[in-house]
Amino acid sequence: MAGKTIVITSGKGGVGKTTSSANIGTALAMHGNKVCLIDADIGLRNLDVVMGLENRIVYDIVDVVENNCRLEQAMIRDKRYDGLYLLPAAQTRDKTSVTPFQMKELIEKLKEDMDYIVVDSPAGIEQGFKNAIAGADRAIIVTTPEISAVRDADRIIGLLEAEGLRDPEVIINRIRADMVERGDMMGIEDMIEILAIELIGIVPEDEGIVVSTNRGEPIALNDNAKAGQAYRNIARRIMGEDLPMMKLEKDSFISRFKKLVGLS
Amino acid sequence: MKSDDKKSKSVAKERLQFVLVQDRVKLTPDEMDAMRDELIEVLSKYIDVDSQKIEMDVRREDDMTALVANFPLKGSK
Numbered sequence: 001m002a003g004k005t006i007v008i009t010s011g012k013g014g015v016g017k018t019t020s021s022a023n024i025g026t027a028l029a030m031h032g033n034k035v036c037l038i039d040a041d042i043g044l045r046n047l048d049v050v051m052g053l054e055n056r057i058v059y060d061i062v063d064v065v066e067n068n069c070r071l072e073q074a075m076i077r078d079k080r081y082d083g084l085y086l087l088p089a090a091q092t093r094d095k096t097s098v099t100p101f102q103m104k105e106l107i108e109k110l111k112e113d114m115d116y117i118v119v120d121s122p123a124g125i126e127q128g129f130k131n132a133i134a135g136a137d138r139a140i141i142v143t144t145p146e147i148s149a150v151r152d153a154d155r156i157i158g159l160l161e162a163e164g165l166r167d168p169e170v171i172i173n174r175i176r177a178d179m180v181e182r183g184d185m186m187g188i189e190d191m192i193e194i195l196a197i198e199l200i201g202i203v204p205e206d207e208g209i210v211v212s213t214n215r216g217e218p219i220a221l222n223d224n225a226k227a228g229q230a231y232r233n234i235a236r237r238i239m240g241e242d243l244p245m246m247k248l249e250k251d252s253f254i255s256r257f258k259k260l261v262g263l264s
Numbered sequence: 265m266k267s268d269d270k271k272s273k274s275v276a277k278e279r280l281q282f283v284l285v286q287d288r289v290k291l292t293p294d295e296m297d298a299m300r301d302e303l304i305e306v307l308s309k310y311i312d313v314d315s316q317k318i319e320m321d322v323r324r325e326d327d328m329t330a331l332v333a334n335f336p337l338k339g340s341k
Contacts (some may be wrong), residue, residue, distance in 0.1 A: 146276075147276050147279055147280045147283070150280055151280060151283055151284065151287065154284055154287060154288070155287060157324070158288070158329075180273070182271075183271030183272065183273045183274070184271065184272050184273055185273055186273050186276055186277055186280075187273070190273070190277050194277070194280060194281065194284065195324070196323065196324040196325065197324075
């Protein structure tokens with residue numbers, strides 16, 4: 001098997017890299033793929049809690065590269081899907097504990113057995129970012145409709161291209177149709193025009209994300225959630241399907257009325 | 265509503281485009297201004313440039329990043 005490696009990155013922190021990684025990995029596994037999620041955020045690991053797997057960690061990525069354990073021993077099997085694994089970051093080490101070369105080697109090994117390897121990059125453009133992109137075939141940049149996030153996304157596009165990762169794609173996260181409508185948030189077209197890269201998905205702002213993170217159950221598992229649908233669509237596009245972008249729903253009159261009178 | 269009635273989305277887009285020009289060409293605002301002034305100076309030797317309407321943008325295209333500048337001619341439409 002020759003798996004594909006996708007790095008999820010952003011530059012800016014807090015835009016939804018870890019949530020996106022967890023959901024894309026989960027949705028890819030839902031479609032029958034063998035998937036390994038790698039948390040490359042050494043020292044600030046979080047993909048384990050978003051996946052609800054934090055209490056199963058014995059070994060981590062640094063143990064693997066330092067030969068304290070075999071790769072298979074550090075890979076945590078997901079509770080829900082047999083083909084889904086997490087390779088957790090070390091929490092008490094720093095970004096220099098893994099080199100880009102070691103990351104590449106690790107990914108090459110995983111590729112033999114996996115359909116997809118999804119790497120959750122740390123924020124920033126330093127060593128951790130360089131490690132995260134080292135073995136990647138494809139890059140997905142997460143941004144939100146804010147100047148700071150789009151600016152950082154633009155920086156990342158430049159850095160990825162300099163590293164030979166051509167044609168990155170973008171997820172626009174946390175978009176709010178009502179705010180775009182009234183002219184208080186940049187729209188999808190605005191950002192795509194400025195960044196000049198391919199859009200691979202839009203994820204609407206969804207309170208359900210907070211709830212799903214609270215529970216450690218990626219929202220992609222929830223059939224009724226808009227954001228879950230958005231991530232399942234992204235996974236299908238990664239697999240090569242040509243799906244139309246999700247229509248953003250404005251708040252209906254009723255829900256606006258409810259908000260007005262404090263019912264929701 | 266703020267004092268001017270421009271939507272905050274348009275303000276964001278303009279400010280973003282402005283910072284991206286600097287980020288992409290790696291010039292400071294002062295250097296950008298200097299380049300702009302020198303370009304006007306050179307072009308003015310040959311043509312009548314309307315310096316009020318100049319637009320400079322750095323765009324990412326398929327294979328390259330390009331500085332795209334518009335120097336409208338005075339009195340032209």
